[in-house]
Amino acid sequence: MATIKAIEAQSVHQIQSGQVIVDLCSVAKELVENSLDAGATTIEVRFKNNGLDLIEVQDNGSGISPDNYENIGANPCARNSALKHYTSKLSSYDDLSRLHTFGFRGEALSSLCALANFHIVTAQANQAPRANKLDFESSGKLQKTQIVAGQKGTTASVEGIFKRLPVRRRELEKNIKREYGKVLNLLHAYACISAGVRFSVKNTVGKTKNVVVFSTNANRTTRENIANVYGAKTLSALIPLDLKLEFEPSASMKRAGGGNKSNQMVVQGHISRPVFGEGRQTPDRQMFFVNSRPCGLPQIAKAFNEAYKSFNVSQSPFIFADFQMDTDAYDVNVSPDKRQILIHDAAALIESLKTSLVQLFETADQTVPQSQV
Ligand code: ADP
Ligand code: MG
Secondary structure: OOOOOOHHHHHHHHHHHHHHHOOOHHHHHHHHHHHHHOOOEEEEEEHHHOOEEEEEEEEOOOOOHHHHHOOOOOOOOOOOOOOOOOOOOOOHHHHHHOOOOOOOOOOOOHHHHOOOOOEEEEEOOOOOEEEEEEEEOOOOOOOEEEEEEEOOOOEEEEEEOOOOOHHHHHHHHOOHHHHHHHHHHHHHHHHHOOOOOEEEEEEEOOOOOEEEEEOOOOOOHHHHHHHHOOHHHHHOOOOEEEEEEOOOOHHHHHHHHOOOOOOOEEEEEEEEEEOOOOOOOOOOOOOEEOOOOOOOOOHHHHHHHHHOOOOOOOOOEEEEEEEEEOHHHEEEEEEOOOOOOOOHHHHHHHHHHHHHHHHHHHHHOOOOOOOOO
């Protein structure tokens, strides 16, 4: 019979990393969220060969303090001393319900070290125009620090993603077109929600270098961002979403100690005008956010589509909907890649949402706009 024995730390790190970074979208998501957490107002995402060779995110955020260089790639397994995750954003479980940053577990960069060639160039304001280039070993250990030229901010570069997980690498190579399409959709969502941030996305395929895929202009509003990404014609076919939802907590929430306090939340964004008749007015894109965090909300998407269908059967709507709610009304800590969000009172929320949407569509101007904005 085989003996039960401990797995080597480096193998554990690799296995766990593959759960944090599951695909190309995870890479882009983690790097862009770090840039937003660092207060960046300019973010450039660069792909080479649709991301297979390189995914690089450059920002003009705070930069990383030299005191933290050693800790960036640190992970629970590479260190024998203690089970510690290194993040500058959270230090205890209680902090989690008050959290306003995207990241908090200190896992992403350490995972990228395990799965790809990873390096960073970073400078704080007082260091520019000198920056530090940091190279990491696959264990997450800082391998080398080198002084290079660089402005305030951080550039994180991921080369050859999944090269240490050959099966996943082959899968990615096979489906790269589809995976790249998914990343662009995700980046559209970040670019549209991030008012005040100039986003640009570039790709180099073969000899065509740095082709701008899309960009936004550091606009003050999500409306203008949507116009930059999806075009003025799309914008002109949208009406504002501005709903205030209030609903009683469900019996199970009360039993779970949630109290009797009624839930309040605001839904802001834009949705296709509920025009009657044929003809596609808007692209078939649906983006959902919780407190500006892009996420999939399948049940909520279903509620939107059902409500819309009773006004327009010929197309599904363009939806851009940000649910703003107390940070203790949901849990982002459901899966290692943080893509799932668990809203504690989803059923009651959905009922209230459906009623509000029907009211909105009933009162909305249903004529097709003639002019473009
Ligand atoms: P988390 O975001 O969960 O804290 P990460 O592994 O994504 O963990 O990042 C580790 C730490 O590195 C962050 O807490 C932050 O201090 C620093 N960091 C990462 N990316 C950036 C960036 N673009 N700008 C400034 N600091 C960064
Ligand atoms: Mg992070």
